[in-house]
Amino acid sequence: MYRLTNSFPYLLNRVGVQMGELFSRRIAGYGVTLPMYRVMAALWETGDQRLGDLAAMTTIEISTLSRLVGEMKRRGLVTRARLKDNGRTVAINLTPKGRTLVEELIPIAIRFEEVAVRDFPSKNISDLKTILAEIYESLKALEPEIEEANKARKAAKSKG
Amino acid sequence: MYRLTNSFPYLLNRVGVQMGELFSRRIAGYGVTLPMYRVMAALWETGDQRLGDLAAMTTIEISTLSRLVGEMKRRGLVTRARLKDNGRTVAINLTPKGRTLVEELIPIAIRFEEVAVRDFPSKNISDLKTILAEIYESLKALEPEIEEANKARKAAKSKG
DNA sequence: GAACAATAGTTGCATTCGCAAATATCGGTC
DNA sequence: GACCGATATTTGCGAATGCAACTATTGTTC
Missing domain, CATH: 1.20.5 (Single alpha-helices involved in coiled-coils or other helix-helix interfaces)
Incomplete structure (x- = not known):
């Protein structure tokens, strides 16, 4: 007999939602949201990304991401500039302020992951x-x- | 060196978002959304639930769920009624229509899970x-x- | 049994989200 | 080099979301 609560998507989603919610609360004091953290961490790993690539990397819908990047630029966390040689794409990068901030947050993410998985080899x-x-x-x-x-x-x- | 794309929450979230998006599209023709399916599948597994329990089971925030259940009731998928012996709690159940529908959808969910995991023992x-x-x-x-x-x-x- | 705290659910309101349409630029074709 | 389709991003708009405040009911204390 099928049980939702034993299905893979259910178990997956539940952990994902819960980790996201906890991490959100943990970093709220730094003035950033979870999607903002994801964007910064993605850029920290791979800088100078186009919007579409960043959307694929973060699994954030592209129009949502466009607005999010706009807000983050307004806050001085990232830069966004049209390329000179290809005016329809933009390059997104961390600012020094964004980099400093994400480097504060990454250890928290590492800590969370550590707690999540510490019971398993x-x-x-x-x-x-x-x-x-x-x-x-x-x-x-x-x-x-x-x-x-x-x-x-x-x-x-x-x-x- | 830390990489977002090798972190557990990242890998988890990515699969969860993607599966959710695909499943949403798959069931859209039945006139239901993914959160609606989750509620119905939860009730199919464990009927006669209170709102708070259903929220915990589905990881849907309670005010969101309250409205969602209202909409589902309007569509004739579930019933919602205050208890006689405790007027501050409600009991939520599938209607026959809701039950029939979720029993159509569950095989699709099973199919999706099967495809997702078929490469592994x-x-x-x-x-x-x-x-x-x-x-x-x-x-x-x-x-x-x-x-x-x-x-x-x-x-x-x-x-x- | 009145007053107050605790529990359960709903609603107001501002924010976020995602689809679809619009905009902007590029690459090719004649 | 004007036109047209393809690519990349942004924006309009309605729907969904979540926090906080509110309402309703129950439990507790004196």
Whole structure:
């Protein structure tokens, strides 16, 4: 018998939401939100990104990210500038202020992760990370059948 | 060197967001959103729930859930009624219509999960689920240090 | 049994979000 | 080099979200 509470997406989402909520509260005093942290940490790892790449890296929808980056620029955390040689793309980077801040926050993130996984041997955790990364790739296989199912439904609708 | 993209919350969130987005698109034709599905699947597993319990089970914030349940009631998917013996709590249940619908959707959820995990031996997946469930519990350990850090910060602020 | 605290849920309000449309630039074609 | 499709980002707008304040009911204390 199927149980939601034993399903993979449920267990995953629950941990994700909860970690996000706790981390948000932890960093609120620094004046940044969780999405802002994600953007800064992504830029800290890989600087000079285009908006679309940053969206893919952070899994933040692109229009949401556009506004978020605007706000972060206003606060002096990042820079955003059109490229000279290609005016339709922008390059986003950390400012020194943004860099200093994210380097304060990363140890907190490390601490959180450490508490989350400390009951398990590190081998299990690194396996788990590998699995998560591969599952992410596997999900691409679902795309076509989503299209197909929706197409079928639409066709049935217009006929009936 | 720390990398966001190798951190546990990042890998987790990415899979969670992506699965949610794909599943949303898959079920959109049935006229329900992902949060609605979560509520229905939770009620299918454990019926007759109070709002607060349902919020805990689904990790949906309680005021959001209150409105969501209202909308679902309006659509005839669930019932919501104050208890006779305790007027401050409500009991939420699936209607026959809601039950029929969720029983159509659950096989789709099963299918998605199957695709997600099919590259791994089921032992690994069940281990992974166990770990996710235990990590969720471990996170409670972070609560006190969040309070403490924020208290410390507030004290420093009022002094300086 | 009146007063007050605690529990459960709902609603006001400002913010965030995401889709779709609009804008801006680039690359190719004639 | 004007036109058209493709690519990259931004913006308009309605819906969803979450905190805090509010309402309603129950439990407790004197």
